[in-house]
Amino acid sequence: MKKILSLLVVSAALTLGLAACGGADEETTAKQDQTAETSTAATGxxxxxxxxxxxxxxxxxxxxxxxxxxxxxxxxxxxxxxxxxxxxxxxxxxxxxxxxxxxxxxxxxxxxxxxxxxxxxxxxxxxxxxxxx
Ligand SMILES: [Cu+2]
CATH class of the missing domain: 2.60.40.420 (Cupredoxins -  blue copper proteins)
Structure with missing residues (x-):
């Protein structure tokens, strides 16, 4: 059972990774930048x-x-x-x-x-x- 679970996790991670690479247009990048700004503002x-x-x-x-x-x-x-x-x-x-x-x-x-x-x-x-x- 554990093996199946970890396989699922790995394949989900791979899918996400591929999707992120494929969708990296300018709009996506801009959104990521905004997120980064928000998180940095809280710490400094x-x-x-x-x-x-x-x-x-x-x-x-x-x-x-x-x-x-x-x-x-x-x-x-x-x-x-x-x-x-x-x-x-x-x-x-x-x-x-x-x-x-x-x-x-x-x-x-x-x-x-x-x-x-x-x-x-x-x-x-x-x-x-x-x-x-
Ligand atoms: Cu100048």
């Missing part, structure tokens, strides 16, 4: 940075607690921009949120890592992030 901070030519704005002030799990989303409203900060281990693109835990307090600057315009415009694309105790 979540921020959304909006990028325009040539300015980043955040929905909330980027102040995070050391040790907290943080998620940052990037929305490109104008142009194509990305954010990278090696110190914090952030590599953020519009389709891939950054999830990280800051382990050192301090004041950081999130800068655009895609050359998105003239040097002075691109250089202006930065937003401060503070990690507090």
């Amino acid at each position: 901070g979540e921020f959304t940075i909006t990028a325009k030519n040539w300015k980043f704005t955040s929905d909330k002030e980027l102040v995070i607690k050391k040790g907290d799990k943080v998620k940052i989303n990037l929305v490109n409203k104008e142009g194509v921009h990305t954010i990278k900060n090696d110190e914090l281990g952030i590599n953020l693109t519009a389709d891939k949120p950054a999830e990280f835990t800051a382990d050192k307090t301090g004041e950081y600057e999130l800068k655009c890592s895609t050359v998105c315009g003239a040097a002075e415009d691109h250089d202006a694309m930065k937003i401060p992030l503070k990690v507090i105790d």
Whole structure:
């Protein structure tokens, strides 16, 4: 009896796995992202940075607690921009949120890592992030 049960479980899992692969269109991916956002918000901070030519704005002030799990989303409203900060281990693109835990307090600057315009415009694309105790 146990064998039959485990066989059933395995075949159900396989079917689900195959269905997930086959149905991975953009809509499905978007739904999964929403689910992920909801679950992350409960355990730590979540921020959304909006990028325009040539300015980043955040929905909330980027102040995070050391040790907290943080998620940052990037929305490109104008142009194509990305954010990278090696110190914090952030590599953020519009389709891939950054999830990280800051382990050192301090004041950081999130800068655009895609050359998105003239040097002075691109250089202006930065937003401060503070990690507090
Ligand atoms: Cu930029």
